[in-house]
Amino acid sequence: MSGRSEGEGMPAAAAAGAVSGQPTTEELRAEAMEWGRKPRGLGTWYVTEHMLRAMRAYGWTIVVGALGQPILYLLGLAVGLAALIGAPIQDGAQTVPYLVFVAPALLMTAAISVATEEFSFPVMAGFKWRRFFYGFSASPLSPGQIAGGVVMGAAARMVVVVVAYYALIWIFGAVPHPETGWLTIPIGVLAGLSFGIPYMAYAASITEDKGQFALVQRFIFMPMFLFSGTFYPLATLPLWLQWIGWVSPLWHASELGRIVTYGKPADPFAVMVHVVFLLVLAVGGYLVARRLFQRRLGE
Amino acid sequence: MISASNLAKAYKVKGKPDFVAVDGLSFDVAPGESFGLLGPNGAGKSTTMKMIGAVSTRSGGDLSILGLDPDRYGPEIRSRLGVVPQQDNLDGELNARENLYIYGRYFGLSGKVCNQKADELLAFAQLDDKAKSKVDALSGGMKRRLTIARGLINDPRILLLDEPTTGLDPQARHVLWDRLFRLKERGTTLVLTTHYMDEAEQLCDRLIVVDKGRIMAEGTPASLIREHSSREVLEVRFGSDRNQQVAPQLEGIGDRVEVLPDRILVYAHNGEAALEAVTHRGLTPLTSLVRRSSLEDVFLRLTGRSLIE
Numbered sequence: 001m002s003g004r005s006e007g008e009g010m011p012a013a014a015a016a017g018a019v020s021g022q023p024t025t026e027e028l029r030a031e032a033m034e035w036g037r038k039p040r041g042l043g044t045w046y047v048t049e050h051m052l053r054a055m056r057a058y059g060w061t062i063v064v065g066a067l068g069q070p071i072l073y074l075l076g077l078a079v080g081l082a083a084l085i086g087a088p089i090q091d092g093a094q095t096v097p098y099l100v101f102v103a104p105a106l107l108m109t110a111a112i113s114v115a116t117e118e119f120s121f122p123v124m125a126g127f128k129w130r131r132f133f134y135g136f137s138a139s140p141l142s143p144g145q146i147a148g149g150v151v152m153g154a155a156a157r158m159v160v161v162v163v164a165y166y167a168l169i170w171i172f173g174a175v176p177h178p179e180t181g182w183l184t185i186p187i188g189v190l191a192g193l194s195f196g197i198p199y200m201a202y203a204a205s206i207t208e209d210k211g212q213f214a215l216v217q218r219f220i221f222m223p224m225f226l227f228s229g230t231f232y233p234l235a236t237l238p239l240w241l242q243w244i245g246w247v248s249p250l251w252h253a254s255e256l257g258r259i260v261t262y263g264k265p266a267d268p269f270a271v272m273v274h275v276v277f278l279l280v281l282a283v284g285g286y287l288v289a290r291r292l293f294q295r296r297l298g299e
Numbered sequence: 300m301i302s303a304s305n306l307a308k309a310y311k312v313k314g315k316p317d318f319v320a321v322d323g324l325s326f327d328v329a330p331g332e333s334f335g336l337l338g339p340n341g342a343g344k345s346t347t348m349k350m351i352g353a354v355s356t357r358s359g360g361d362l363s364i365l366g367l368d369p370d371r372y373g374p375e376i377r378s379r380l381g382v383v384p385q386q387d388n389l390d391g392e393l394n395a396r397e398n399l400y401i402y403g404r405y406f407g408l409s410g411k412v413c414n415q416k417a418d419e420l421l422a423f424a425q426l427d428d429k430a431k432s433k434v435d436a437l438s439g440g441m442k443r444r445l446t447i448a449r450g451l452i453n454d455p456r457i458l459l460l461d462e463p464t465t466g467l468d469p470q471a472r473h474v475l476w477d478r479l480f481r482l483k484e485r486g487t488t489l490v491l492t493t494h495y496m497d498e499a500e501q502l503c504d505r506l507i508v509v510d511k512g513r514i515m516a517e518g519t520p521a522s523l524i525r526e527h528s529s530r531e532v533l534e535v536r537f538g539s540d541r542n543q544q545v546a547p548q549l550e551g552i553g554d555r556v557e558v559l560p561d562r563i564l565v566y567a568h569n570g571e572a573a574l575e576a577v578t579h580r581g582l583t584p585l586t587s588l589v590r591r592s593s594l595e596d597v598f599l600r601l602t603g604r605s606l607i608e
Contacts, residue, residue, distance in 0.1 A: 038407030
């Protein structure tokens with residue numbers, strides 16, 4: 001039967017053309033339009049639901065990691081190192097205890113390390129190892145919704161990690177201003193996404209696993225962790241190393257974290273630059289990732 | 300249901316002319332019909348299926364599925380299709396039942412409906428006892444059945460099956476064919492690709508033979524055989540090095556003689572009579588076999604090549 005050649009006014013039976021008891025083209029079309037409505041609107045959330053279900057398989061790792069990692073860092077690095085250093089830290093014009101200085105940056109690092117896990121291997125698995133993204137794309141979901149759902153799933157895990165981290169640094173007495181300090185939670189998620197979404201775009205472009213993720217870990221994540229003013233103010237570094245901080249989402253997020261946890265004096269323009277920098281990475285990353293998802297799933 | 304005219308797909312290749320995978324296919328599929336695309340690997344079958352599945356966009360021609368243009372109404376069309384891809388793409392992190400449940404959610408079905416459908420389809424796929432098993436623990440045949448079950452979660456109008464039984468053992472194939480027959484009986488439109496002629500003969504009401512992105516022939520399995528081959532085929536072997544040499548001496552026996560590296564095919568209305576004629580000429584084949592013509596012979600006739608290479 002031809003979907004194009006029949007006229008609107010044709011009798012239904014003639015339009016169906018073939019087997020009795022089968023619907024007409026008009027009925028089929030109307031049915032498809034009706035069925036397509038919900039997935040068009042809510043598809044991203046369906047993918048999010050799937051990602052969260054899949055995370056349950058390693059749910060314990062997430063919970064133990066979310067609580068264990070901050071405790072280890074706070075006890076070992078901050079408390080131990082702080083005891084050794086003794087003196088407070090001079091951050092710009094302000095003097096703060098070392099633990100207070102380092103805590104927001106550790107929280108941001110935790111969000112970004114979730115990003116390095118959730119946007120690397122799971123994306124590779126979706127396209128190549130298990131190919132479940134192709135399964136998604138055979139359903140009404142669009143490539144953009146699939147990319148969006150992966151982002152939302154990872155963001156949900158970041159919320160868990162960041163909330164746990166925030167509660168612990170608060171217990172450790174590293175949040176002098178809890179009235180604004182809680183803002184580290186959304187900032188932390190934004191930090192994770194600003195690093196993670198561009199990383200997802202990169203992962204979506206990989207067709208052959210040659211250890212690229214390990215290289216990112218060693219040569220992007222580690223230097224970023226070390227040179228983003230995480231353990232000491234960025235200004236301490238010579239100028240030829242400071243640029244690493246300027247282009248690092250971790251530094252921009254940590255600066256915002258310091259403003260809200262201990263009231264580091266904030267120049268409104270600098271605040272805007274930090275926020276815009278993080279948003280541009282996240283949104284720009286999504287646009288690139290969506291294109292790559294479209295191309296790869298539509299091959 | 301499906302109407303394609305001059306459907307084409309070309310891929311850009313760096314530094315070379317575009318690679319044309321599908322080169323002007325025209326066909327229509329009627330409701331309730333079981334329609335097959337038969338052809339060797341690389342014929343453009345999977346590419347055609349992806350275009351019908353509204354995931355890959357065409358580069359030329361017209362395509363209408365359920366009365367809608369896939370370029371514009373991809374999600375709407377896909378919401379009424381069931382797709383069984385060539386390579387399984389189940390989520391190995393989830394168990395069999397969860398795979399069905401979550402797939403139903405993609406179509407906007409409520410949790411309650413998904414649960415109900417999941418149980419129903421596990422029974423249909425004869426996987427009730429594997430509901431809680433991780434997908435990775437299932438055999439190849441079970442995974443295929445689960446993939447088919449998943450494709451049915453939305454009660455699709457059209458089920459697309461790309462090489463549904465490739466890589467399965469004979470028993471698993473028959474179980475699968477049985478399930479597909481049942482769907483056919485229920486009136487589901489089936490579109491499938493295969494390079495197995497027995498599968499095409501078993502499952503397809505009508506098929507197109509595709510090679511290098513073009514349609515070589517179209518019809519029912521029986522009519523294709525009638526048109527393009529003889530009733531019977533005599534296969535004789537004289538040893539790999541001698542086949543070529545003996546072939547000229549078989550001229551005139553049957554309608555046509557085809558020399559393959561390992562055997563000679565003699566197309567004839569009566570195979571036994573043809574064999575008699577061969578021995579009458581003083582030739583003694585090492586082995587001989589008379590069988591009915593199959594789609595494999597049709598394909599060989601049309602393309603000069605074997606289906607499975």
